[in-house]
Amino acid sequence: AKQDGKSQVCFFEKDMQKAFTNRLRIENGLRNALINGEFCLHYQPIMLVENNSLVGFEALIRWNQDGTLVPPDIFIPVAQESNLIMEIGRWVISEVIHQLSQLSPALYIAINLSPLQLRDPSLIDFLVSECQAYGVSRHRLVLELTETAFTDQRTDVYDAVAQLRKDGFKVALDDFGTGFSSLSHLRNLPITTVKIDKSMLPSANNHRLELLLRGLVQMIQALDLDLVVEGVETEIQRQLCIDLGAVNAQGLFFGKPESIDYYICKNEGP
Ligand code: C2E
Ligand code: CA
Ligand code: CA
Ligand code: CA
Numbered sequence: 001a002k003q004d005g006k007s008q009v010c011f012f013e014k015d016m017q018k019a020f021t022n023r024l025r026i027e028n029g030l031r032n033a034l035i036n037g038e039f040c041l042h043y044q045p046i047m048l049v050e051n052n053s054l055v056g057f058e059a060l061i062r063w064n065q066d067g068t069l070v071p072p073d074i075f076i077p078v079a080q081e082s083n084l085i086m087e088i089g090r091w092v093i094s095e096v097i098h099q100l101s102q103l104s105p106a107l108y109i110a111i112n113l114s115p116l117q118l119r120d121p122s123l124i125d126f127l128v129s130e131c132q133a134y135g136v137s138r139h140r141l142v143l144e145l146t147e148t149a150f151t152d153q154r155t156d157v158y159d160a161v162a163q164l165r166k167d168g169f170k171v172a173l174d175d176f177g178t179g180f181s182s183l184s185h186l187r188n189l190p191i192t193t194v195k196i197d198k199s200m201l202p203s204a205n206n207h208r209l210e211l212l213l214r215g216l217v218q219m220i221q222a223l224d225l226d227l228v229v230e231g232v233e234t235e236i237q238r239q240l241c242i243d244l245g246a247v248n249a250q251g252l253f254f255g256k257p258e259s260i261d262y263y264i265c266k267n268e269g270p
Helices: 001-037 072-081 085-101 123-134 154-164 182-188 206-224 234-245
Strands: 037-046 053-065 068-070 108-112 141-145 170-176 193-196 228-229 248-250
Touching: 001 053, 001 072, 001 085, 053 072, 053 085, 068 154, 068 234, 072 085, 085 108, 085 141, 085 182, 108 170, 123 154, 154 170, 170 182, 170 228, 193 206, 206 234
Parallel strands: 053 108, 108 141, 141 170, 170 193, 193 228, 228 248
Antiparallel strands: 037 053, 037 248, 053 068
């Protein structure tokens, strides 16, 4: 029995070792990626559901590692632990604001902000000066935050959101419905937009979930907030959005994240 215990510890340590070297490998890869320009952004359309017209995009980062696109779920956590997210995040911000300057002024782009970025005291100056440099109106930039941004250092983070709003940026609460304190954020945060998570959207006949979604939509609209339903994959789900009076939606039904050229024909101009 003693022997077993020892080999289990050994096994555990090997796992830890493996996870650690894997993390280091990604971290070093990310450093090189920044230097070599291996990141790119894919854009997913956000639609006005009732007439299928485009209102904006969400920018989603990819890492082009020797021709393979690494999804963010693999490397964003490492980028956050190693603080590289600060530099990567700034690259995303510049890239998106540059992109906005080439799009129709009627369109917006949403970007995902890590909690760490929100705590960076120079974030707002950076956003403001990039918008100025590219001549982009601040209301065309939506900053998406998840609940994890508000779990600690509450006042700092609340102040940052308030300042972003004062400066004219839009702020969205992302993945709404997945956390434990979504409602308190609705009450306290000066956000402009709520993105309802795909897990709140029924994929089959699910009366209970549908009622819950209906209630959420009514609540968000009563607060006069913009609303995006995420993860719309089928015509039935699109119909449900229309039926609920949910105005904006995003998902594979409308289009997957793609390079901007896929959605915007550059030759036709903005
Ligand atoms: P998210 O912000 O919730 O982004 C939505 C995710 O859902 C994207 O995954 C998108 O490709 C996927 N998706 C879109 N439509 C559908 C659909 O109809 N069905 C389903 N099942 N999924 C759909 P992606 O691109 O792999 O991004 C994953 C997460 O990585 C994002 O979740 C976001 O939290 C994070 N992320 C992406 N880009 C950035 C970035 O530039 N900075 C930071 N900090 N995080 C990012
Ligand atoms: Ca998002
Ligand atoms: Ca989301
Ligand atoms: Ca998510």
